[in-house]
Amino acid sequence: xxxxxxxxxxxxxxxxxxxxxxxxxxxxxxxxxxxxxxxxxxxxxxxxxxxxxxxxxxxxxxxxxxxxxxxxxxxxxxxxxxxxxxxxxxxxxxxxxxxxxxxxxxxxxxxxxxxxxxxxxxxxxxxxxxxxxxxxxxxxxxxxxxxxxxxxxxxxxxxxxxxxxxxxxxxxxxxxxxxxxxxxxxxxxxxxxxxxxxxxxxxxxxxxxxxxxxxxxxxxxxxxxxxxxxxxxxxxxxxxxxxxxxxxxxxxxxxxxxxxxxxxxxxxxxxxxxxxxxxxxxxxxxxxxxxxxxxxxxxxxxxxxxxxxxxxxxxxxxxxxxxxxxxxxxxxxxxxxxxxxxxxxxxxxxxxxxxxxxxxxxxxxxxxxxxxxxxxxxxxxxxxxxxxxxxxxxxxxxxxxxxxxxxxxxxxxxxxxxxxxxxxx
Amino acid sequence: xxxxxxxxxxxxxxxxxxxxxxxxxxxxxxxxxxxxxxxxxxxxxxxxxxxxxxxxxxxxxxxxxxxxxxxxxxxxxxxxxxxxxxxxxxxxxxxxxxxxxxxxxxxxxxxxxxxxxxxxxxxxxxxxxxxxxxxxxxxxxxxxxxxxxxxxxxxxxxxxxxxxxxxxxxxxxxxxxxxxxxxxxxxxxxxxxxxxxxxxxxxxxxxxxxxxxxxxxxxxxxxxxxxxxxxxxxxxxxxxxxxxxxxxxxxxxxxxxxxxxxxxxxxxxxxxxxxxxxxx
Numbered sequence: 001x002x003x004x005x006x007x008x009x010x011x012x013x014x015x016x017x018x019x020x021x022x023x024x025x026x027x028x029x030x031x032x033x034x035x036x037x038x039x040x041x042x043x044x045x046x047x048x049x050x051x052x053x054x055x056x057x058x059x060x061x062x063x064x065x066x067x068x069x070x071x072x073x074x075x076x077x078x079x080x081x082x083x084x085x086x087x088x089x090x091x092x093x094x095x096x097x098x099x100x101x102x103x104x105x106x107x108x109x110x111x112x113x114x115x116x117x118x119x120x121x122x123x124x125x126x127x128x129x130x131x132x133x134x135x136x137x138x139x140x141x142x143x144x145x146x147x148x149x150x151x152x153x154x155x156x157x158x159x160x161x162x163x164x165x166x167x168x169x170x171x172x173x174x175x176x177x178x179x180x181x182x183x184x185x186x187x188x189x190x191x192x193x194x195x196x197x198x199x200x201x202x203x204x205x206x207x208x209x210x211x212x213x214x215x216x217x218x219x220x221x222x223x224x225x226x227x228x229x230x231x232x233x234x235x236x237x238x239x240x241x242x243x244x245x246x247x248x249x250x251x252x253x254x255x256x257x258x259x260x261x262x263x264x265x266x267x268x269x270x271x272x273x274x275x276x277x278x279x280x281x282x283x284x285x286x287x288x289x290x291x292x293x294x295x296x297x298x299x300x301x302x303x304x305x306x307x308x309x310x311x312x313x314x315x316x317x318x319x320x321x322x323x324x325x326x327x328x329x330x331x332x333x334x335x336x337x338x339x340x341x342x343x344x345x346x347x348x349x350x351x352x353x354x355x356x357x358x359x360x361x362x363x364x365x366x367x368x369x370x371x372x373x374x375x376x377x378x379x380x381x382x383x384x385x386x387x388x389x390x391x392x393x394x395x396x397x398x399x400x401x402x403x404x405x406x407x408x409x410x411x412x413x414x415x416x417x418x419x420x421x422x423x424x425x
Numbered sequence: 426x427x428x429x430x431x432x433x434x435x436x437x438x439x440x441x442x443x444x445x446x447x448x449x450x451x452x453x454x455x456x457x458x459x460x461x462x463x464x465x466x467x468x469x470x471x472x473x474x475x476x477x478x479x480x481x482x483x484x485x486x487x488x489x490x491x492x493x494x495x496x497x498x499x500x501x502x503x504x505x506x507x508x509x510x511x512x513x514x515x516x517x518x519x520x521x522x523x524x525x526x527x528x529x530x531x532x533x534x535x536x537x538x539x540x541x542x543x544x545x546x547x548x549x550x551x552x553x554x555x556x557x558x559x560x561x562x563x564x565x566x567x568x569x570x571x572x573x574x575x576x577x578x579x580x581x582x583x584x585x586x587x588x589x590x591x592x593x594x595x596x597x598x599x600x601x602x603x604x605x606x607x608x609x610x611x612x613x614x615x616x617x618x619x620x621x622x623x624x625x626x627x628x629x630x631x632x633x634x635x636x637x638x639x640x641x642x643x644x645x646x647x648x649x650x651x652x653x654x655x656x657x658x659x660x661x662x663x664x665x666x667x668x669x670x671x672x673x674x675x676x677x678x679x680x681x682x683x684x685x686x687x688x689x690x691x692x693x694x695x696x697x698x699x700x701x702x703x704x705x
Binding site for chain 1: 465466467470471472493551552555556559564643644647648656659660662663664665666667
């Protein structure tokens with residue numbers, strides 16, 4: 001017992017030398033979807049520090065932990081010098097007044113031959129200035145099972161009407177398959193995907209000024225009704241009401257669903273684990289909605305870099321961003337991520353073998369150029385982000401699907417809730 | 426009253442069913458973790474799910490042990506948990522003894538305050554604690570994490586030991602005092618040797634608390650040199666992609682130390698819980 005106690009005491013004593021060693025420049029990056037990419041960026045940050053003669057610490061933060069960590073660090077007055085967040089969040093931090101404008105670096109990026117995907121820029125603009133830098137484009141295509149479509153003699157759907165017809169045929173031929181895996185819970189995926197359906201039908205959340213909420217429209221009601229009809233006939237499974245963000249991934253990867261909407265993480269999984277399923281899969285644009293206002297509404301987002309206003313090393317922080325976005329170095333990062341990040345430079349989408357030579361990515365350049373952002377038809381805003389965080393769209397869908405509220409009433413309820421959130425901003 | 430044979434049989438059947446349900450309830454998640462850790466990624470997603478791996482693989486363990494930072498995270502967890510355990514047991518013992526044995530003003534308030542401190546939810550404390558650690562320069566250090574964990578393990582250990590010390594006859598203290606022992610000598614030479622089972626229990630609970638803690642580990646430390654395994658596991662959840670095989674293999678590895686300690690200290694735990702918690 002005494003020996004054990006001594007051993008424990010000695011072990012505890014080894015803790016004493018561990019005191020805080022703050023780096024000259026601290027960078028918090030979101031996980032880049034594979035270990036190799038995280039290691040590469042870490043190595044680049046270390047190398048950057050050596051070249052600049054400073055100590056640089058690159059910290060990989062899981063996506064689900066970044067917001068809490070930043071909240072605590074900002075509260076304590078000790079945020080990292082540079083940090084990464086998902087696109088719409090840039091508005092939030094800019095509004096808090098904790099970020100530095102980065103227009104000069106954005107200008108440098110735009111000067112690269114071919115420029116950048118301008119569709120991502122509005123997300124990082126606040127009060128006329130770029131408070132963040134989009135570092136990739138998040139494309140959210142539809143995944144479609146070509147083998148199941150072939151079995152029922154159909155092509156990949158181009159319109160939402162095609163998708164419903166195909167779903168009905170697939171369900172009839174394969175009662176074990178629930179054709180359209182559309183998340184309808186309160187997960188983030190559900191908020192995003194349901195916006196895509198509504199926007200495809202011609203609905204819009206804001207007018208062009210971004211000041212008036214325009215959710216309650218005949219087009220939005222038609223989109224809600226479309227979802228309700230598929231849900232009622234079983235072509236959208238009831239279980240989607242309980243899915244988390246991984247629910248549709250799992251459903252598609254286990255072959256239980258014929259269509260779903262998701263970033264290319266499903267593609268990455270198939271390349272590593274299921275080449276047969278990959279061979280039977282097409283990544284296609286979001287189907288076009290009905291009527292004159294119908295369109296293929298792909299909602300894009302991006303991870304972004306932000307610089308803390310209180311950084312003691314603004315020049316080093318900006319130098320790191322220039323280092324990161326230097327095209328040759330940046331291309332290496334994108335190649336290592338392996339498809340989950342589309343490069344911010346269109347020229348690289350057209351030249352990199354990963355995108356140029358892989359048929360699955362054939363539509364991505366067009367989808368990135370024409371992608372819509374949250375808050376459409378207005379610009380991205382803190383109000384749009386607050387509405388997203390309040391999960392109003394999915395709540396209204398659940399009122400319709402679970403409580404049996406008519407589509408027009410559910411839409412009207414969502415409009416009122418959105419106006420309430422907007423007035424509190 | 427003597428039970429009839431049919432009553433005995435019914436009693437045994439009910440007991441057996443109860444034990445089986447309890448075992449299933451406790452062991453099914455562990456079984457699933459172990460089985461999943463031995464499957465390929467494709468098999469993990471197979472429908473219907475397989476109860477046993479069709480082609481068992483140790484690849485997930487190999488990746489966790491040799492191609493990731495997980496061993497470093499486990500070592501960090503062990504360092505922090507051991508330090509927390511030792512300090513909690515020592516401080517808890519020194520705080521519990523006077524409350525259990527001595528008469529002084531504020532004794533009751535102190536005892537209640539200790540229980541209240543233990544009951545404060547970590548989700549309320551993490552930002553104030555972050556500020557404290559930040560001002561002490563202890564963010565992203567194991568020392569800081571140890572200090573944070575002590576905020577809940579010390580009250581817990583003290584509270585448990587108060588109950589345990591009360592089960593030890595006061596006459597032993599009085600005899601030691603008559604023999605000329607000081608209070609500290611009485612505690613160290615008389616009370617603590619008798620209270621070994623109680624100490625074992627509080628040490629084990631402190632270790633388990635520190636080993637399993639997640640929220641503080643997620644917020645207060647972030648580099649690979651300081652991150653504990655609970656925070657490290659979140660790195661295997663990449664957005665909507667779960668690396669299930671590695672997650673489960675890493676969880677199996679993390680269970681092993683706790684399992685060994687519980688099996689080794691089983692006798693003390695049973696004695697300590699019976700004497701301290703129930704009677705206290």
